[in-house]
Every structure is written in C-alpha cells, then in structure tokens.
Amino acid sequence: MDQNFVARAAETAGMDAIVAQGIKASGHRGIFDPAGHDDALGIFALTRLLVRRCRIPVIAAGGIMDGAGIAAALAQEAVAAQMGTAFILCPETDADEAYRKALAGPAAFHTCMTDLISGRPARCLQNRFASLSDSVGIPQVPDYPIAYDAGKAFNKAARNCGESGFGAYRAGQGAPLVRAMPVGQLIDRLKAELHRARYLKT
Structure with missing residues (x-):
C-alpha cells in the first residue's frame, strides 16, 4: 500500500498518531486485506517514509527489544517506540x-x-x-x-492430548533478545539502555 495514501488517510481520519509497523513485528500485519499489496518494509525505512509524509507523530514498531532499538527508532524521528514481544516473558503477562x-x-x-x-x-x-x-x-x-x-x-x-506445538505463539524477529523479568524491572532496564545508547552517540 502506498505510504502517501496511508499518511493522508490517517490525517484525514483525524488520528493523533500513526504506527509504522515494520515487517519484523509480531502478530498480524498492518495490512489486513488479504487482497492488499504489502511492500513488507522494515521498520526504519517505513518510519522514515512516514515521518517525511506525515504531519502527525509516527510511532515505530517491529523488532524493538531493548534501549538501543528504542534509540534507533527515535533517531529516525519516531516520537516513540511500540514494543510487544519484549514483554511476553514478564510474569505479569497471561502467556501460558x-x-x-x-x-x-x-x-x-x-x-x-x-x-x-x-x-x-x-x-x-x-x-x-x-x-x-x-x-x-x-x-x-x-x-x-x-x-x-x-x-x-x-x-x-x-x-x-499433551501437545503444545499448535499454539499461535506470536513473536517478532527480535525474539531471541527477550528477557524474563518483572515489567517494572524491564522498564528500568530499557530506560538505562536508552540513556546509554544516547550517551554513546554524543
């Protein structure tokens, strides 16, 4: 789907922000129409394309697992990073x-x-x-x-029947970087990693 069309449609609909979901993201693709064309763009290319075409904020999503990934998304001028897989192993989730x-x-x-x-x-x-x-x-x-x-x-x-191989276990491509810890601890870790990544860049 053409990014110009997406950007204009989001703005016309009065959305406050748009999520740039890269191909590495877990779960359903942003293009839900089975007949729709999917350019399968990575998070950073998609984020930059939308940032340049949108007047509303862009949130980057797909494969972000740590503070360095958040820093990379913000460097592409995303206003925030959306993370899912990174939190699945937190004890607060209902993952079986x-x-x-x-x-x-x-x-x-x-x-x-x-x-x-x-x-x-x-x-x-x-x-x-x-x-x-x-x-x-x-x-x-x-x-x-x-x-x-x-x-x-x-x-x-x-x-x-004792078989667990048929679950719909959604996960992004950054899954090997997942960490098992309470969500508050993970947030603190992400903040420290983001700070360190920004410090090293300067």
Whole structure:
C-alpha cells in the first residue's frame, strides 16, 4: 500500500498518531486485506517514509527489544517506540507455560509469517502448527475469523492430548533478545539502555 495514501488517510481520519509497523513485528500485519499489496518494509525505512509524509507523530514498531532499538527508532524521528514481544516473558503477562518455554528456547530464532493462525498474515514462532504452511496439498485457509476460531479449537484439543506445538505463539524477529523479568524491572532496564545508547552517540 502506498505510504502517501496511508499518511493522508490517517490525517484525514483525524488520528493523533500513526504506527509504522515494520515487517519484523509480531502478530498480524498492518495490512489486513488479504487482497492488499504489502511492500513488507522494515521498520526504519517505513518510519522514515512516514515521518517525511506525515504531519502527525509516527510511532515505530517491529523488532524493538531493548534501549538501543528504542534509540534507533527515535533517531529516525519516531516520537516513540511500540514494543510487544519484549514483554511476553514478564510474569505479569497471561502467556501460558508452553508459550514462555517456546519463546525462551531455540524457537525464538525462527519466526515465520503464516495465515494459518487466523486466515490473515501474522508473524509467530515456528512450531508444528505454523509448519503446516509448508505441507504439500493443504487446502486454502478459510477467511478470518473462521480460521482463527478453528485454530484456537485445534490448539485446545491438542493441549488436552499433551501437545503444545499448535499454539499461535506470536513473536517478532527480535525474539531471541527477550528477557524474563518483572515489567517494572524491564522498564528500568530499557530506560538505562536508552540513556546509554544516547550517551554513546554524543
């Protein structure tokens, strides 16, 4: 989708800010229309394009996991950084034990984009469920929310049989940098890292 169009549409709609979601972000893509074109831009290219075209603030999102990543986003003139995966292992989240174990292990190095989770493209950890995308001869994935509801039911049935490889474990490409600590402690760590990154730059 053309960034000029996105910027104008956001401003015309009266939005206070626009989130620049890079291709490395976890969860659903910003382009939810299955027929829509996705240029799959990285966070920094997308942020700069929108900053130059928007009069409203731009928030950078996708693969930011630490203070250095926040500093890099702010250096692109984003007003803020949006983070998701970085907080999943905090004890305050409702991520289940299987999700936490997968994210803390080798699976964190292998995220993939798949429409199996919901019928729309989404980035998640590679597991048995996501690997079905590579199967030969699988039928077309139903539209959202049919696939989403079926996937949740499928995962519940698998968990009842002791199988945890069918969860929709969303994670961005920065997942290997995730840290398990209370959210307050992580915020303090991020602030210290951001300060250090800015200090080293000057």
